[in-house]
Amino acid sequence: MAINASNTARIAKLARLHLSPEAQQLAQAELNQIFDLIAELQAVDTTGIVPLAHPLSMIEEVALRLRDDAVTAPGSAAERKRLMQNAPGQHEGLFLVPKVLE
Amino acid sequence: MTQILNDFPNIASLRSALDSRKISSVELTQTLLNEIAAQTKLNAFVDINTELSLAQAKSADEMIASGSATALTGIPIAHKDIFVTQGWHTTAGSNILKGYKSPFDAHVVEQLLQVGTVSLGKLNCDEFAMGSGNEHSAFGPAHNPWHPKVVPGGSSGGSAAAVAAGLVMAATGTDTGGSVRQPASLCGVSGIKPTYGTVSRFGMIAYASSLDQAGPIARSAHDLMLMLDSMSNFDSRDATSIQTCRGVANQHGRVKQDFTEHDQRFQNLGAKPFAGLRIGVPEEYFGPGLDNGVAKAVEAAIAQFEALGAQRVSISLPHTRLSIPAYYVIAPAEASSNLARYDAIRYGHRTEQYTDLTDMTARSRSEGFGAEVQRRIMVGTYVLSHGYYDAYYLQAQRIRRLIAEDYQAVLGPQCDVILGPVNPTVAPPMGKTDQSPTAEWLADIYTLSLNLAGLPGMSIPCGFAPGFDGSSLPVGLQLIGNYFEEGQLLALAHHFQNTTDWHAQRPKHSEKGAV
Secondary structure, three states: OOOOHHHHHHHHHHOOOOOOHHHHHHHHHHHHHHHHHHHHHHHOOOOOOOOOOOHHHHOOOOOOOOOOOOOOOOOOHHHHHHHHOOOOOEEOOEEOOOOOOO | OOOHHHHOOOHHHHHHHHHOOOOOHHHHHHHHHHHHHHOHHHOOEEEOOHHHHHHHHHHHHHHHHOOOOOOOOOOEEEEEOOEOOOOOOOOOOOHHHOOOOOOOOOHHHHHHHHOOOEEEEEEOOOHHHOOOOOOOOOOOOOOEOOEOOEOOOOOOHHHHHHHHOOOOOEEEEEOOOOOOHHHHHHHOOEEEEOOOOOOOOOOEOOOOOOOOOEEEEEOOHHHHHHHHHHHOOOOOOOOOOOOEEOOEEOOOOHHHHHHHHHHHHHHHOOOOOOOOOEEEEEHHHHOOOOOHHHHHHHHHHHHHHHHOOOEEEEEOOOOHHHHHHHHHHHHHHHHHHHHHHOOOOOOOOOOOOOOOHHHHHHHHHHHHOOHHHHHHHHHHHHHHOOOOHHHHHHHHHHHHHHHHHHHHHHEOOOEOEEEEEOOOOOOOEOOOOOOOOOHHHHOOOOOHHHHHHOOOEEEEEEEEEEOHHHOEEEEEEEEEOOOOOHHHHHHHHHHHHHHOOHHHOOOOHHHHOOO
């Protein structure tokens, strides 16, 4: 199955990538090459095989831990400042974004 | 320029020089920072902070003076730029994180600081650890100290290059599909990827969470053991960090104790330390595509294991071929999800011109991410999208189980350890990555399946083979063990290194001039 221009545009949109027309054309060609490589998977009979999401479940039961629903890292003004120092736009300790609601 | 670390073959010898006050950690750190500044062409380091390194060195000297030094106190190391660090910038080799300052340290960084190591800075790597030549880095490629025009491997290319060049005694790396083992192999140094879940991923910038695992790169198996033992312990901040390894608590000392027990057993066997050991050699690792020179060096290393008493067993890992397509579905899928956090709102690059919120995020991401990262995000988004999830993602996870079962069918029933090559060739020349997006991926054939299975594996130098431009370049031997058998792998490698000197070979800097 070949990936066409409209698939490519849809994937880019879902991935939140802004591709120029040339970049999109290149991406389409590359995706087709990549899916040729991946296509080999489809030919394998995996009837009855359970998907493996966590490698250690090969040898033991894996249950992700839950913790108490409690504050683990109490905030402070200094902490807030450190966390905000990387924000590309901020105002009085809040993240600035383009207007979302008119 | 003379290199101070060339006077010390390993961490232990440097530790005794520090203990006997032949040199102080502060003096050593300053000397190495000068050497790093003189070696900028290697491009192994991407951020240096003299003041911070010297402050850590001062603390190390105080630990030594007060008698509270550990096996790693005062040892100069550096961190792959995938680990977040307070003080040094953290970018994951990406323009999207240019100038990023982490408010906290990664768990691994914290652990290594506690035992008194001195960090000399941050090391170059492929962007978000996606690549195998260190050529997908926003800082430009790191170079291989063995030849200025060949790649150091990747993604932990800066880590392997810095250790090989003698700028640090050890470095941290991360291995999602071979990113510790492959650069270690191509730079003639040692590296280990431990069992999934043994080292905390807290503060390690996420690429593919079910595959990512941190591991050290150093000059010898014994040095790796010291590093890994300090890196590996339970951490509640990583949801996949494990509390016990087959009944043994996941804490500092676990790897060391296991290593010591195996080491003792091998020593007791005298001239044939590996008597009774079955080494599995997978037929799939010696097929077409494996370079002759690499095959020869690996075969000679296997013969050395036999000379030390081991018995060679032919084994088969029939699903090896499928590890490439399975990995290149699962890793991009997890990457597309993990990298969704780069939204240009809380941190990271923000574009200058945009129409609305969505447009701002999309334009910022396309400006900030490099080509390989965008490619993998696209693949991952597609295989997770409606209508394709079952056919691609779940199918890849089913095949992941088949690959993991291949190992369980042989490790134990047929052999105790698996030996083979790490990479099909020695380090290739730079500038080849643009040809086809998938060509570079095919070389990952011997390393990917280990991550899919979550097993521990390592690379140790085992010889040289002819490479680019008439050069002679290092070859790595891969050792693969069953879950939690890091200690045994390290002890095996240690005894191999006791009887060979491949790991002691150093590149000659002056020979080629440019680096």
